[in-house]
Amino acid sequence: MNSFVIREYKSGDEKYITMLFKEVFGKDMTVEQWKWKYYIPGNGKIYSKIAEDSNGNLIGHAGAVPLKGLFKGKPYQFFQIADVMVHPKARGFFGTKNIFSMIIKKLFEDIAKAFTEVFCYGFPGHRPFILGKRIDVYDEIEKAVDYTKTPKYTFFNKCKIKNLEWNDIEINNLWNSISNSLGLSVIRDTAYLNWRYALNPFNNYQLYGAFHSGILKCWFVTKEQEDELFIIDFMSDLKLFRQALKAFEKIFAHKKKIHIWVSKPFKESLKNYNIEQTQIITTNMIWKLPLKTDIVKKNLFYTMGDVDIF
Template identity: 30%
Template sequence: MEDFFIRTYKKGDEIQIIKLFKFAFGEEMTLEEWQWKYQNNPEGFVTFLALFGDVIVSHYGIPYIKLKLGNKLIRAASPGDTMVHPDYKGKRGGKLAFFSEKMWPEQTVKDNLYLGFGFPNERIYKVGKRFGKYNDVGKVDVLWKYLVRGWKRGKILQEMSRVYFKFDYFFKKLKVKKGDFKIKKITCFDERADNLWEEVKDLYPIAIVRDKRYLNWRYVERPVDYTIFCLEKGEKWLGWIVFRVKREEFNDIFVKAGYIVDMLTVNRRDVAEYLIMTAIDFFFKKRAFFIETWLSPADKNYNTFKNFGFLKQREVYMVWRPFLIKNEKETNLVGDIHNWYITLSEALVI
């Protein structure tokens, strides 16, 4: 058998990586998507690869993200795509995450990584806890707002439920007073996004640095269609919201799903209300079946979402692991979900 070994990414590997994604998941990942997520990431990345000879059989990709932690800025690792060729599952080539552990100490120093965090599924979470690699942060709430019910009961019942949800939403909108701002669709983030981040960043002990550099990479440069709105008062931004429609499969049927991916506002309830209403209006027009968003239980806008009919549908695990972080105060801060500002942005999935 050809020699088995592990190394990090080299230029040109992406051609095999794209083919591996197809073998592993049965669907396409475009070259542009991989390049956006890794090569073009402004904070950098590391990708560990397992090979037999010159054939890549496993991929463990980790994009880096700039975080605000207390009063300092740090670089964090957020594991992305883990994939194994079906022929190597359960074999050496399929245990890349395990074998790559010995490479992490050198990598964290080289890339100045303070910590890592992620959102593993239940199976991966249990494995990580068993081997002592994960520290708990807490659970993130996944909120849904239904726009249609009776997905398998025929179009007539679906349309009746859609009318009901529209009426219910209409009366909720009547309770919201118009503020001293205007809503505007935008295609990129400029200095006003930086100004908003500087104004609100101290509301969050831990958060991705949502400046124009990050936001344009995340929502403008990615080869995916996002819709972005801002609320402005004069030349000042009071908030912005990012959402997306995506076709998803649930219970053996395909439906349009709406995702509120990210949002940032000044500390005003009416601003959050208008941005959320903008998203709901959009998803009704697109005939989405439901809307999903992620929130920390301590999010200042949690009750605002609930008032618009969003309900907790499930929870996802959030974990972290220390790299260069040594300070006990910071460690305690990171280990509490209530200190994090979390949206779907962190997952890099939607």
């Protein structure tokens, strides 16, 4: 193949990035959608890498969405790695001629130089995960599991479900009260919820709160798909999580199925849910980066909302 260079994003690339997205994934992404995803959380700083051939054609992209996170109660820089793609005609080859290897390694090397305390993660399917594993950039945290259940109507519950506004101050109060117990997590405050869900140009979401004695103890971000309901994201007081879920099931008892992803220690509350394996692998990015996978496995809190496709 012709020679190529790996470079920083520059204004105007988004037109060709979205064209490459269509070529690789067979789906449309508008320039506005790409800008929402990469511009807003980083306040204009784009960390993504571009591969360009000798004729100036954009043939590769590795995206890094900057997010604010916490690790053991302290601020920690997060990046969700997304939209890693190479034009079909430019794939293959070995060593320094392999675009996938060169672009993803360059991305992580530059992130590691910019941040001493940083966590990069992503959710590739099986085939792209294997490609990343072979070149020592991806490491498996776990295979993502979909917990499902037919919701039931129950009569007595400690929690009351109400609609919430995306900027409700109680969301921040809940986050501040329980965030230190989560280990490793994106900061799920009103700023994050507004960007990720309220302003999302791909999907429409609803926000519900579970209240106990008038105090917000849990919230759920949901998306409906025909007669099924997906709990895309949540934050909860662990002690009341099961009760909050039951109260939530009550108001959606007419749905055929509820879907939710949870991580430790919330899995203990879902013993009466069915477990369905997904094709998604929760992945720690390890090339030149500081957090070892065994530490991530013990600490990471994530939901469907951490995955950009939901």
